[in-house]
Structures are given as C-alpha cells and as structure tokens.
Amino acid sequence: MVAMADIKQHVREFYDQVGWLEVSEGVYQNARYEDLRPVSREYIHRCHLRVSRHIKPEGRYFLDAGSGPIQYPEYLEYSKGYNYRVCADISYVALQEARKRVGDHGLFVVADVANLPFAPETFEGVVSLHTIHHLPQEEHVQAYRELYRVLSPGCSASVVNGWGDALIPRLLSNPMRWTNRLLGVVRRLLGITPTEHPAKPVSMSDDNKPTSTFVRKDSADWLKEQLATLMPIEIVVWRGISVKHLRTFIHQGWGGCYVLRFLFWLEERFPHFFGEKGQYPLVVIRKMSYTDEFTERTHE
Numbered sequence: 266m267v268a269m270a271d272i273k274q275h276v277r278e279f280y281d282q283v284g285w286l287e288v289s290e291g292v293y294q295n296a297r298y299e300d301l302r303p304v305s306r307e308y309i310h311r312c313h314l315r316v317s318r319h320i321k322p323e324g325r326y327f328l329d330a331g332s333g334p335i336q337y338p339e340y341l342e343y344s345k346g347y348n349y350r351v352c353a354d355i356s357y358v359a360l361q362e363a364r365k366r367v368g369d370h371g372l373f374v375v376a377d378v379a380n381l382p383f384a385p386e387t388f389e390g391v392v393s394l395h396t397i398h399h400l401p402q403e404e405h406v407q408a409y410r411e412l413y414r415v416l417s418p419g420c421s422a423s424v425v426n427g428w429g430d431a432l433i434p435r436l437l438s439n440p441m442r443w444t445n446r447l448l449g450v451v452r453r454l455l456g457i458t459p460t461e462h463p464a465k466p467v468s469m470s471d472d473n474k475p476t477s478t479f480v481r482k483d484s485a486d487w488l489k490e491q492l493a494t495l496m497p498i499e500i501v502v503w504r505g506i507s508v509k510h511l512r513t514f515i516h517q518g519w520g521g522c523y524v525l526r527f528l529f530w531l532e533e534r535f536p537h538f539f540g541e542k543g544q545y546p547l548v549v550i551r552k553m554s555y556t557d558e559f560t561e562r563t564h565e
C-alpha cells in the first residue's frame with residue numbers, strides 16, 4: 266500500500282512540475298480538465314458564481330484551501346469584500362502563480378488542508394475547490410473537520426469535489442460512449458480532424474510526464490454518514506454534468522447554449538437532487554453562531 270505521505274508528495278510534485286505549468290498565456294496544463302469552449306462558457310461561469318452564494322460577502326480573512334493559482338477570473342470575486350485572501354496550498358508553484366493574480370490582497374501559505382496551520386475560528390469565509398479529492402480517503406473527514414475548525418461562528422464554507430459514482434453520470438455513460446463512437450465514424454467518413462478536445466484526456470504529455478495524479482472521490486451517502494455527527498452540511502448543485510459530458514453532448518451546431526441554459530434552470534429548480542445525483546456537488550458547511558447554539562440548547 267502507498268503511504269499517505271507518498272501520495273501527498275506525488276500530488277505536490279505533479280502540481281509543481283506539470284499541473285501549474287502555463288501551456289499558453291494564462292492557461293495551465295490543469296485546464297485540460299475544464300471545458301473552455303465558447304458554447305459552454307456561460308454555463309460554466311454561472312456555476313462558478315454559485316460558490317459565493319453561500320459565503321459571507323465581506324469580512325477580514327477569507328481562506329482558499331487548495332487555492333491553486335486562482336486560475337479563473339470568477340475565483341477573485343469570492344474574496345473581493347474581504348481584507349485578506351489566504352491562499353493555502355501544498356504546491357509552491359501554485360502559490361507563486363496565485364500571488365501574480367491576487368497581489369497585496371493575498372497571504373500565501375504552504376499548507377496541507379488536512380492539517381491547517383491556523384487558529385480556530387479565524388476565517389469568516391472559506392472555500393476549498395477540487396482539492397479534498399487529492400487526499401487519501403482516510404483523510405477526507407479530517408480535511409472537512411479542519412475547514413470547520415477554522416471557520417468563524419455564524420459563517421459558512423463552500424466545498425466542491427466530484428462524486429465517484431453518482432446517478433446522472435452513470436445514466437449518461439452508455440449514451441456518451443455511443444455518441445462518441447458515432448461522432449468518430451462520421452468524422453472519419455467526412456475526413457474531419459476533431460478540433461475540440463477528445464472526451465478522454467490523454468495520459469502522458471508531450472514530454473512524457475504524467476498528465477494526472479492521485480484522486481479519490483467519495484459518494485454522497487458516505488460523506489453524509491461520515492459528517493452527520495460532526496458538522497451541519499447541506500449538499501446543493503455546483504455542476505450537474507462533467508467536462509466529458511459537455512464535450513460529448515454540447516456543441517454549437519446542436520443548440521448547445523440553449524441546452525445548457527435549460528440544464529442550469531433545472532439545476533436551480535432542483536438543487537438538492539442535482540447536488541447528490543449529479544457530477545459535482547457544492548457542500549455547504551455552516552457553523553452556528555454562539556447565540557444560535559445557545560438558543561438551540563435551551564429549546565432541547
């Protein structure tokens with residue numbers, strides 16, 4: 266079995282040496298996991314903005330745990346009402362890059378999300394996006410505990426990571442395979458070379474370095490059970506479908522923009538269903554204020 270320290274070391278080296286290398290201006294290797302096509306832009310932008318709905322708009326310290334380089338402009342919006350955005354990451358390169366975007370508004374700390382070097386109740390706003398899934402599963406709950414510990418009473422955190430085995434991706438897996446096969450045949454017959462990303466990322470980069478690293482995803486049932494007695498959470502939708510689904514089913518010529526507008530509308534109507542059954546949940550952690558806690562106790 267691979268030791269936990271080895272997993273983290275591998276993840277850190279991957280991001281330092283591959284993930285946060287700029288492949289073109291302002292675009293990192295890691296963006297291969299995002300759909301940057303114009304047809305999906307509006308949907309993706311609106312999903313990014315969902316993160317800030319659950320966080321206090323202003324305060325003194327805002328924590329971004331596993332910040333990366335703050336690779337999308339929407340990320341800067343989350344902390345704009347705060348005095349300081351604390352970017353914490355195990356990758357030094359991530360923080361160097363983050364500094365270029367956040368400037369004096371930022372404080373940059375090399376840290377492990379499962380062992381945060383901050384005092385309890387320091388932050389009025391916390392986000393952790395696509396990071397906990399890089400930890401060995403034994404440490405996922407510890408990471409949630411840490412985010413909860415550093416959160417100020419009366420405040421909330423937004424946490425995003427993909428589910429491992431959710432209903433919607435399972436239902437879409439066969440149609441996705443058939444559609445990709447069909448598209449492949451049509452393209453071959455017409456002699457068209459695909460200009461868009463293939464649905465499946467390749468596994469080695471041009472210079473023979475790995476293009477991905479350790480990921481361990483949870484299921485909604487597992488997470489709810491693990492956190493039930495530790496902290497109040499609510500699971501709502503961040504994005505119902507994955508980048509592979511977008512690249513397969515959403516195309517400009519197929520009315521992709523309108524399909525995504527409809528999907529976004531559906532997700533807004535049924536946020537809990539899409540949160541648990543879709544690809545990417547937004548886990549909202551709420552920490553009660555001392556007065557709420559007191560009132561609740563006196564009513565027990």
Ligand SMILES: C[S@@+](CC[C@H](N)C(=O)[O-])C[C@H]1O[C@@H](n2cnc3c(N)ncnc32)[C@H](O)[C@@H]1O
Binds near residue numbers: 333337393
């Ligand atoms: C997929 S990237 C996401 C970055 C950013 N949150 C975003 O959404 O663009 C994962 C980030 O988590 C960081 N990371 C991985 N394991 C970590 C850990 N144990 N503690 C802190 N950061 C970690 C990586 O270095 C990387 O920058």
